[in-house]
Amino acid sequence: MSAGTLPARVEIREVGPRDGFQNEPEVIATADKIRLIDQLMRTGLRRIEVTSFVRPDVLPQLADNTEVLAGIDPPAGVSRSVLIPNERGLDNALAVAELFDECGVFLSASETHNKRNVNRTIAESLEGLKAVIPRALEAGKKVEAVIATSFGCPYEGHVPQERVLELAVALRDAGATELGFGDTTGMANPLQVRGFFAAAREALGPEVEVTAHFHNTRGQGLANALAALEAGCTSFESSFGELGGCPVPKGATGNIASEDLISMLHEMGVDTGIDLGKLLDCSRAVAEVLGRPLGSHTLVAGPVDWHR
Numbered sequence: 001m002s003a004g005t006l007p008a009r010v011e012i013r014e015v016g017p018r019d020g021f022q023n024e025p026e027v028i029a030t031a032d033k034i035r036l037i038d039q040l041m042r043t044g045l046r047r048i049e050v051t052s053f054v055r056p057d058v059l060p061q062l063a064d065n066t067e068v069l070a071g072i073d074p075p076a077g078v079s080r081s082v083l084i085p086n087e088r089g090l091d092n093a094l095a096v097a098e099l100f101d102e103c104g105v106f107l108s109a110s111e112t113h114n115k116r117n118v119n120r121t122i123a124e125s126l127e128g129l130k131a132v133i134p135r136a137l138e139a140g141k142k143v144e145a146v147i148a149t150s151f152g153c154p155y156e157g158h159v160p161q162e163r164v165l166e167l168a169v170a171l172r173d174a175g176a177t178e179l180g181f182g183d184t185t186g187m188a189n190p191l192q193v194r195g196f197f198a199a200a201r202e203a204l205g206p207e208v209e210v211t212a213h214f215h216n217t218r219g220q221g222l223a224n225a226l227a228a229l230e231a232g233c234t235s236f237e238s239s240f241g242e243l244g245g246c247p248v249p250k251g252a253t254g255n256i257a258s259e260d261l262i263s264m265l266h267e268m269g270v271d272t273g274i275d276l277g278k279l280l281d282c283s284r285a286v287a288e289v290l291g292r293p294l295g296s297h298t299l300v301a302g303p304v305d306w307h308r
Contacts, residue, residue: 005230006230006270007229008270008271009271009272009273010229010265010270011046011047011234011235011236012045012237012238012258012261013047013236013237013238014047014239014240015049015238015239015255016239016240016241016243016255017033017036017037017050017051018049018050018062018081018082019237019239019243020241020243020254020286021061021243022052022062023061023243024061027060027063028061028290030064030067030068030071032289033064034071034072035285036285036289037050039281039285040279041072043279043282044272044273044274044275045274045279046077047081047102048079049082049237050069050082050100051082051083052065052083052085052089053065053082053084053085053092054083055089066096069082069099070099079101079142080099080102081103081104081144082103082104083104083106084103084104085105085106085118086118086128086132087128090103090135094135094139097139097140097141101141102141102143102144103142104143104180105132105133105145105146105171105176106147106182107122107126107145108122108147108149109122109148109149109159109163109164110153110159112153113148113149113155113184114148122167126167126171129171130170133171133175133176134174134175142177142178143177144177144179144211145172145174146179146180146181146182146211147168147180147182148184149184149185150181150183150184151183151187151196152185152187152188153185153187161196161199164181164196165200168200169203169204172204176208177207177209178208178209178210178211179200179210179211180211180213180237181196181200181212182215183224185246186214186217186218186221186253187218188220188224189220189224190220190227191227193227193228193231194227194231195231197210197227197228197231197233198231201233209235210233211236212225212228212235213255214228214236214238214255214256215244215246215253215255215256216253216257216295222256222261222264225256226264229265237255238256238257238258238261239255239256240258240259240279240282240286240296241257241258241259241287241294241295241296241299242294243255243294253295254295257295257296257297257298258279259276259283260296260297260298262276263298263303263304267304276298276303280299280303283299
């Protein structure tokens, strides 16, 4: 695909059940999580990040990880992903390996953010992941490595593109088959994004899946998604209802809403395989569980109806 043209289809990984639920102030009931995830799995979404194996004292919102994985009923062809922070988390996940299909691992491109997020230097995190990734692959799991603060850090400001791509190459060489780049606190702009994804595809090669993860903190999430799309990115992470955020620092609001991203893509003739109406029903359901309005624009306005 040449730069500037749009692909016929893109893949969407829904991260709301993990990235979204972990940022809620209250713990969502396990039964509600299972019901919402089962509903999401019947929208046409083929990849869903279900939960995390971060320590429960650190992340009590997802302490029921095993119960949720055991309780959901995935249809054929739907891949279940879990987030793995370190080797201990991997040990706990592999104890129930039959309940999931993919692992996500992560580090930050900013020393300050990485230290505040996981209390490790980047070098320490990278060494840990070099142990985690091969073990997950040996267990038959696909591994996505996500680099947070890829487009800027709220503590350090500019993050050099060269540093991000150097980390990405190291993670690829460790065995990760997918590299995700996170705009963790919504600092990216479309011009930056377009150049970045063109460079990432060149640096990582065609065998590696390159994924974009944008937040809508400053209202530029969809513009950034379009810029990534025009640069050849065909894999995105998003969250139903615009749930999510970042625990550090304050003010980092949610991911781009899955329904807003999918509505835009469909209007441009890009297929996702997802039923937008069913996805909107999921966002209405989670809004009811949370008892508050959500940030999704399509949830409020509804999809475009060209037949009126």
